[in-house]
Amino acid sequence: MTTESPDSLILSLEGFEGPLDLLLDLARAQKVDLARISILALVEQYLAVIEGAARIRLELAADWLVMAAWLTWLKSRLLLPAEDPEAAEAGQSAELLAARLAELERMRAAAAWLSARPLLGIDVFPRGAPEEHTATDRSRLVADLPALLRAYVEAVRRGTARVTYQPRQLSFWTVQDAIKRLTATLGSMPGWTTLERFFPALSGQEHRAALASTLLASLELARNGQIRLRQDSPFSPILVASPRDP
Amino acid sequence: MTEDLDQYIRLAEALIFASAEPTTQRALTALLPEDVDADTILRELQKRSEGRGIELVQVGLGWQFRTAPDLAGRLTRTISRPRRLPRVAMETLAIIAWHQPVTRAQIEEIRGASLSQATLDALLEASLIKSAGHRDVPGRPALWATTPGFLAQFGLNSLSDLPKRADLVLETVAPITAASTIPAD
């Protein structure tokens, strides 16, 4: 790392990925096995670079300065007599730094090894116009019985829904219904009224059913004295009147 | 020169192999030295490919490697990708199954929608339905019924394996006899 001009120094710093990158480069300059580099020499070189850079560029990135501070600490401990416990601690830290640098160096070598491989799509090429030898048979059907049942139910339901199905109004009355109707409408019927007038106009079987239940209801009410009944001759209309009516 | 020729043949082989489009003689010429004839290289490459699993063929304006025709058949894998019947077809089939023999008009009445010829054709093509004579009414409309293929498709031994209509459609086809005064349930 040379420091002829401040500008070249800045440029060379910016060329590094980080403090470790610079340290590795400085270590390589020692031209020895990375495991045997002089950490002390390395530290001094790094600090010199940072000091030189800091003189001209105070806003130097924080991680460079943090590394510088740590290395300053490391240097001060490494300079202590070997028997000092703090020197032993520093020795360990130095070993770790060396190990980190070694690993980074190894990964650089790994990246270089990978880069030297013939790369697919760059150095070597696969078949450019692949052929498709797969035929698709779509003759079979996915359809099972449950699906068929569902389909039928849905079809019928939708078909009937569209006609807006409405059940026929049914007029079969129970005797209870007839009693209710008779008692409710009796007051509004002046004098003798035919039984047929106590249910709506119906025809056929429905008429006869309504007539039967209304007759039964009228007999029940007459028994209790709630109405009066009268039939002038056989098969003539049955007449109903309120007990209060004359 | 022979060694060089070998190199050029290798280069042509690699180029044609890697190109997505057929390689034109012009593209190959551009890659070769001026004194080397692309046509010669191609003929030689073609000769060397003889009897291999792939062969060099001229496609349109260029050259391409293709699988040898006698092998193509053996390479073809058939993937069975069963199709699903569209809903309309499924419903139509269901109505035919339960109401057969049934006319088109009846099917339309039950579904409450018109039935397209395409739907009938799809069912016919799948061998699920067949025509079963004509109804003896004016216009003599065709009657439709299911086939043995229908039974096979749905894993039925006979049509009597189908559940009764009354067991299937409960609320909509409720009997009319129940009096409205009686609570439904």
Add this chain to the structure above:
Amino acid sequence: MTEDLDQYIRLAEALIFASAEPTTQRALTALLPEDVDADTILRELQKRSEGRGIELVQVGLGWQFRTAPDLAGRLTRTISRPRRLPRVAMETLAIIAWHQPVTRAQIEEIRGASLSQATLDALLEASLIKSAGHRDVPGRPALWATTPGFLAQFGLNSLSDLPKRADLVLETVAPITAASTIPAD
């Protein structure tokens, strides 16, 4: 038998040649008679391809024909050339390949620099790396690993084809785990 063997080799050639993707040994086995060993056929085919413009290589998931590496320079003039990965991405990829599964923090520690989103994106986009679960520590950081595409891209049959870390440089291998005494950034 020899004639049959020739046929099987042709068939294997056609099968592998037809596909842009590697062909698995299983796919070839399925195509060959039961008493024919796919491996024998592949080795023979590989031998026959030697010295040609395209060669048979075993990559990750299977076998693939590729253009011979020595032709690269001359072919790339004709065939479009994607950009190479930048140095940072290559180093990151190398760390992931050799240390996998590995967290982002570990990658940053080894490189002594923070990992940019752009680098991660570039590797992911090239389908070279994938996430491989989480490390069971506070924060549960994602773990990264290489993909089969990584093997294919670099022409490797398996991760064991990568040189041993110790062989990469001659230094003694020191564990990197305790390096946390150095501020990471």
